[in-house]
Amino acid sequence: MIPKPPPREGQIGFLYQPPFRIQGTSVAGEATTVMVPELDVCFDMGLPLRCALPSKTVAVSHGHMDHIGGLAYFASQRQFQGMGTATIVCDARIVDDVDTMMRGFHDLERQRTPYTLIGLSPGEEHPVKNNMVLRGFETEHTCPSFGWAVVEKRSKLKPEFAGLPQEKLRELKERGTAITHLLEVPLVAYTGDTLPGPYLVADDVRKAQIVVSECTFFDPGHKDRAKVGMHLHVDDIAEWIGVLECEALVLTHISRRSHMNLVRTRLDDVIPKEHRGRVHVLMDHRMCRERYEKQVLESEQLSPG
Numbered sequence: 001m002i003p004k005p006p007p008r009e010g011q012i013g014f015l016y017q018p019p020f021r022i023q024g025t026s027v028a029g030e031a032t033t034v035m036v037p038e039l040d041v042c043f044d045m046g047l048p049l050r051c052a053l054p055s056k057t058v059a060v061s062h063g064h065m066d067h068i069g070g071l072a073y074f075a076s077q078r079q080f081q082g083m084g085t086a087t088i089v090c091d092a093r094i095v096d097d098v099d100t101m102m103r104g105f106h107d108l109e110r111q112r113t114p115y116t117l118i119g120l121s122p123g124e125e126h127p128v129k130n131n132m133v134l135r136g137f138e139t140e141h142t143c144p145s146f147g148w149a150v151v152e153k154r155s156k157l158k159p160e161f162a163g164l165p166q167e168k169l170r171e172l173k174e175r176g177t178a179i180t181h182l183l184e185v186p187l188v189a190y191t192g193d194t195l196p197g198p199y200l201v202a203d204d205v206r207k208a209q210i211v212v213s214e215c216t217f218f219d220p221g222h223k224d225r226a227k228v229g230m231h232l233h234v235d236d237i238a239e240w241i242g243v244l245e246c247e248a249l250v251l252t253h254i255s256r257r258s259h260m261n262l263v264r265t266r267l268d269d270v271i272p273k274e275h276r277g278r279v280h281v282l283m284d285h286r287m288c289r290e291r292y293e294k295q296v297l298e299s300e301q302l303s304p305g
Helices: 071-080 092-109 165-172 220-229 232-240 260-270 287-301
Strands: 015-018 020-027 033-038 041-043 056-061 086-091 115-120 125-129 132-138 146-157 182-188 210-214 246-251 278-281
Touching: 015 246, 020 210, 033 182, 041 246, 056 132, 071 086, 071 092, 086 092, 086 132, 092 115, 115 125, 182 260, 220 232, 220 278, 232 260
Parallel strands: 041 056, 056 086, 086 115, 182 210, 210 246, 246 278
Antiparallel strands: 015 020, 020 033, 033 041, 125 132, 132 146, 146 182
16 A cells, blocks of 8 residues: 655644734644744744744743744754844743753754844843834743733824924924823734733733734633643633733634634634624634635725726
């Protein structure tokens, strides 16, 4: 009997939530790599996807192999392809461990692949582009874990000066009067693997335009398993979505044991109807493709000519 060929590698998940693309792969226990090209940021690097290489910064959520296994190869490929030195940002509690792992490859290869490694404590920031920063927050998992938010800092005119002519505003500014204040706008929040907790309703997450969250368990009988593994269950999502202000909640880290038909059915059953349209599954290729095709059609209809 002729043997069967190996299975094809998994398809890249893709969701377009204007103006951001959320793309990558995320399967519980196998690999999670989720990037936002418009922000030059990739969250975790369980698998060094080719489409992730342009990301200048990788924000690591925790040290489990399915979330960091591709870091060294990612740094190596960026250097090999002339794309610059990789920047890795992680929880300050694990920065020495990540560095030890990366330096281990130096010893094995007998050559040094450059990388920049930055450890942050909760609330500390790392600039990513323009007026945008990456800010971390502590979560709760089976090992030290972090969530991340990309926050844009905008300078906005104070209300008391609204409507004044430009000449008057210039005059006030020259006198040293502060005519603007800083406005922080959370763009994308990424939870990593975590239990429910107050950090999931903090401003950086609650007010983010897009929230990318793990949801590992969907079976009604697996709530205890979710707690033991310190993961989210779909029932947690159903309770949480009513608090979130996001335009889209993108679910990742679903186990292969959860068939996508079950995932869709459970979401329809537990997510309130008024919020269901905001909840998407990154690796639900059929639904994401249909959504994107609809977006393309609507764009073409709006285009002149």
